Amino acid sequence: MAINAKETSIVTDMALAPEGHLKIEWVAAHMPVLNRIREQFEKEQPFKGLKVAISLHLEAKTAYLAKVVQAGGAEVTITGSNPLSTQDDVCAALVEDGITVFAKYNPEPKEYKELLVKALETKPDLIIDDGGDLVSILHAERPDLMAQIRGGAEETTTGILRLKAMEKDGSLKFPMVAVNDAFCKYLFDNRYGTGQSVWDGINRTTNLVVAGKTVVVVGYGWCGKGVAMRAKGLGANVVVTEIDSIRAVEAYMDGFTVLPMSEAAKVGEFFVTVTGNRDVIRGEHYEVMKNGAILCNAGHFDIEVNKPELEALSSSKRTVRRNIEEYLLKDGRSIYLLAEGRLVNLAAGDGHPAEIMDMTFALQAMSLKYVNDHYNEIDGKVVNVPYELDEQVARFKLEALGIGIDKLSEEQKSYLQSWAEHE
Missing domain, CATH: 3.40.50.1480 (Adenosylhomocysteinase-like)
Structure with missing residues (x-):
């Protein structure tokens, strides 16, 4: 039934x-x-x-x-x-x-x-x-x-x-x-989908300008590539952090600054995590961040930005705008976390x-x-x-x-499938 x-x-x-x-x-x-x-x-x-x-x-x-x-x-x-x-x-x-x-x-x-x-x-x-x-x-x-x-x-x-x-x-x-x-x-959803929707979520939530700011993209997989590409298009200075040497070289050749997180944390104004791993932004990084740094996550779980360690460094926390929590650190600096560290493109946007x-x-x-x-x-x-x-x-x-593409002729197929026909 x-x-x-x-x-x-x-x-x-x-x-x-x-x-x-x-x-x-x-x-x-x-x-x-x-x-x-x-x-x-x-x-x-x-x-x-x-x-x-x-x-x-x-x-x-x-x-x-x-x-x-x-x-x-x-x-x-x-x-x-x-x-x-x-x-x-x-x-x-x-x-x-x-x-x-x-x-x-x-x-x-x-x-x-x-x-x-x-x-x-x-x-x-x-x-x-x-x-x-x-x-x-x-x-x-x-x-x-x-x-x-x-x-x-x-x-x-x-x-x-x-x-x-x-x-x-x-x-x-x-x-x-x-x-x-x-x-x-991954070529389209992870890159172009994440790239656009992350910035849709950030922009509608913060209502702040991106141009001229330093954006730190944590992870340069297909999602990270999309986020970095769109940040660049919005006029940001983009820094990429990575653990993979090949992806780090790729980010460098794509025109981005590559730094370890210990250094990127000092210069970033927006931080976007897209690694699928936990604690990629944590206590040691909060300690050197600029006043007013804005953190968000575009990985699946809300564990990429370590919230317990951020709370431990803070004297108070309050919601200052829908989907924005201000953590007032004990030294007087403020760090802002979007959408509780959950997927910013969906928790603070339409995906x-x-x-x-x-x-x-x-x-x-x-x-x-x-x-x-x-x-x-x-x-x-x-x-x-x-x-x-x-x-x-x-x-x-x-x-x-409404887009058409070419097709191989039978001769071209034969040529590609043969090791002898290469004259």
Whole structure:
């Protein structure tokens, strides 16, 4: 028997649904690749009779992904992946559309965890995860809910690191597709999506000028590249910190100053962490920062900026503007932390642009179908998105943009495949 979404869901206020519908309609109009996949799913019904649980940043673009999966025949349950990125109006709209929602904006930590567990208690066949939270709960706390899970897809670098550690020690009990490692994810979502949305979040939250300021980007992976590129475009002086020698050289050749954090902390006015690791800004760095330094995080968890050590150095803390906390240090300096150190682009903004998430969520939908079709062959492994799916998403995107590209002739294909025809 199908779940009655209105009776079972936990949301803040169903009266907000009309606003949520408008948000979802807006993004759907700007996600042509996902629209095309929705048409395929409606015809093929790849998830007919299956339950799907989704844990992602619960805003309008994610909501539309849930509706696409639902259009493929699935009974969909969704929860958030970050307490501050859930949008209550979007949650209400999804419930009206027959999707079960266990999510609300800024729940207490205990309730947030309970909402994740409730999504899993629907006993899904497939999951879409963000940061590995659903997988972690299933393996460490609720293995009783794992029996019928066929597999799933993971959105983030952080989640994939956790999954690969589980695969390595043999504890991963079902296959997961590493969506973050697909070309159409990291080249566009991580770089252009993060680059733009981080600065959207910072600018709307602080209402301060970026031009002429020194921005320290902590980590030069694909997300860091995007943040640095957009900071440069806004007129900032950009400093990059890294632990990887190759990426440090890359940042240098991209025109950025490269410093260890001990030195960067002295000159930065904005700090953006994008490493996926913990404590990359900590006590020793706060001690040398300029008065008025602004810190924020664009990595998955709120552990990149060490908040306990910042509090220990402070005499008081207060909220000076929505999503801005001022830490008054004992020596009189002020340091500002945005969005409690959570993802600044989602906790203090609307996340990546719809046209960018169109490609990522198309990969999620297609990867979910792939793992459902092949779960018996890849049990307990972390697998890459097949190249043909990656290429298909790019092709659909080009077609939506009205862009054509060249094709190899048979002679050219033969030339590239032969070791003898090189005259």
